[in-house]
Amino acid sequence: MMKTSDIENIEISLLLEGIFDVYGYDFREYAEASLKRRLTQWLHKTGFAGFSEAQAVVLRDRELFSDLLDGITVNVSEMFRDPQFFKAIREVVVPHLKTYPFIKIWVAGCAAGEEAYSLAILLCEEGLDGHYRIYATDINERVLQQAKEGVYPLERMRQFTHSYQTAGGKRDFADYYTARYDRAILSQKLKNNIVFASHNLTVDAGLGEMQTVLCRNLLIYFRPALKERVLTLFDGSLSNGGFLCLGMKETLSGRCISGGYKELARGTRIYRKQYA
Amino acid sequence: MHRELRFCAVVVGVSMGGVEALRVLLGGLPQDFRLPVIIVHHTSPDSQSNLAALLDSFCPLRIKEADEEEKIEAGTAYFAPPNYHLLLERDGTLSLSVDMPVCFARPSVDVLFESAAKACGPGLIGIIMTGGGSDGSGGLKTIKDMGGITIVQDPLEAEADFMPRSALAAVKADHVLPLKGIAPLLCALAERKKEQ
Numbered sequence A: 001m002m003k004t005s006d007i008e009n010i011e012i013s014l015l016l017e018g019i020f021d022v023y024g025y026d027f028r029e030y031a032e033a034s035l036k037r038r039l040t041q042w043l044h045k046t047g048f049a050g051f052s053e054a055q056a057v058v059l060r061d062r063e064l065f066s067d068l069l070d071g072i073t074v075n076v077s078e079m080f081r082d083p084q085f086f087k088a089i090r091e092v093v094v095p096h097l098k099t100y101p102f103i104k105i106w107v108a109g110c111a112a113g114e115e116a117y118s119l120a121i122l123l124c125e126e127g128l129d130g131h132y133r134i135y136a137t138d139i140n141e142r143v144l145q146q147a148k149e150g151v152y153p154l155e156r157m158r159q160f161t162h163s164y165q166t167a168g169g170k171r172d173f174a175d176y177y178t179a180r181y182d183r184a185i186l187s188q189k190l191k192n193n194i195v196f197a198s199h200n201l202t203v204d205a206g207l208g209e210m211q212t213v214l215c216r217n218l219l220i221y222f223r224p225a226l227k228e229r230v231l232t233l234f235d236g237s238l239s240n241g242g243f244l245c246l247g248m249k250e251t252l253s254g255r256c257i258s259g260g261y262k263e264l265a266r267g268t269r270i271y272r273k274q275y276a
Numbered sequence B: 001m002h003r004e005l006r007f008c009a010v011v012v013g014v015s016m017g018g019v020e021a022l023r024v025l026l027g028g029l030p031q032d033f034r035l036p037v038i039i040v041h042h043t044s045p046d047s048q049s050n051l052a053a054l055l056d057s058f059c060p061l062r063i064k065e066a067d068e069e070e071k072i073e074a075g076t077a078y079f080a081p082p083n084y085h086l087l088l089e090r091d092g093t094l095s096l097s098v099d100m101p102v103c104f105a106r107p108s109v110d111v112l113f114e115s116a117a118k119a120c121g122p123g124l125i126g127i128i129m130t131g132g133g134s135d136g137s138g139g140l141k142t143i144k145d146m147g148g149i150t151i152v153q154d155p156l157e158a159e160a161d162f163m164p165r166s167a168l169a170a171v172k173a174d175h176v177l178p179l180k181g182i183a184p185l186l187c188a189l190a191e192r193k194k195e196q
């Protein structure tokens, strides 16, 4: 007799197969432990007796599928997360970027826009206003909508401000938002150079000729084979001399494309694509 | 991993007072300890990081910060990196997540314990030691429910007794021990073979 936990694992893979066939979203190669944790939380919230019961409805009801997608993607982010990373961008990457007439940056897995806005602030302080465009993408439509609005709970500003300063921010962080009741509304100026769009790294094609690609704290959710595929996609989207930036616990070492890249300084997770 | 052993891993949750507790626990395990040890130690987001290196320098065991996709090995202790949840996959590799804090903690003991219980079933040994907060209680219960072994440091001698007390309120632990008694028990448990 099979154990209940084994049967549940089978139910989950059937559900993921079904979702892929019906909606084209591919979660089959996500790392299992975190995905299972989020799926289980979602299941409890919805009140279905089990994954098979949920599957019967999810495959027919697009709205419920969106709710599931929102439940299983981890959208936690911060402005200027890992301040030393943004400091390195400012001090080491920006001088290179300044040599281009126009800079294109791809922020993949942008969540509610925290990282994209951090970059916009930094580039504007470095005098690059009007010389760049940020393409910020995610698969979760709900957080993309939030990102477009650029409104965050006011209580988060204290931490963002601290990180901004640690990252070498040059101004008063409060210059970048207006407080209204318990919300902080980011200034319109920051939004002008960012395009937020829906994009799924597991199935969609790359974007062309970027000078920088940021994909931080997203690859940790993928299994090795999917990581390789997505890194190859980034490689094809980066121009020579461009920069690939990963999260602090993600690395290029040991990956197929690693031969064509050099880490700026050990541990920065900023990799420069070498000229062929 | 030894297929014939009764256990496949040890997981440890500890917070306030943890540096000293970990020094005693890890210092008491031999270099050829038969199981991997996975640790969540609560610290402030930007402090720690070097505790693993420090302990490694004077413990016989190999001690390091966990990397993603790393396969767990006997004789090695892995620390969750600051600001990330650490999870154990069914294939015996470690994975990371930046999901919301659980019980105000990231890394969270519950997240590690629950994933490890799912990966190892009855083959898991879970330990809660000194600390404030109630993180780990739910996870320890999951370990017990799955048939694993649960150990709690005696709250009477723990530097901070809230976390062990809260664990004991949630679980009827298999062993409640003073700090010094935990490593010897682990050494004995680690030798156990699977029952035929």
Ligand SMILES: C[S@@+](CC[C@H](N)C(=O)[O-])C[C@H]1O[C@@H](n2cnc3c(N)ncnc32)[C@H](O)[C@@H]1O
Binding pocket: A073, A074, A075, A076, A077, A078, A081, A108, A109, A110, A111, A112, A114, A115, A137, A138, A139, A140, A143, A199, A200, A201, A202, A215, A216, A217, A218, A247, B098
């Ligand atoms: C943890 S957040 C990272 C946010 C930000 N990069 C940071 O480091 O703070 C991961 C994001 O990746 C998105 N994501 C997950 N799978 C994706 C996929 N296949 N394609 C694009 N985005 C994805 C999630 O919706 C989530 O918003």
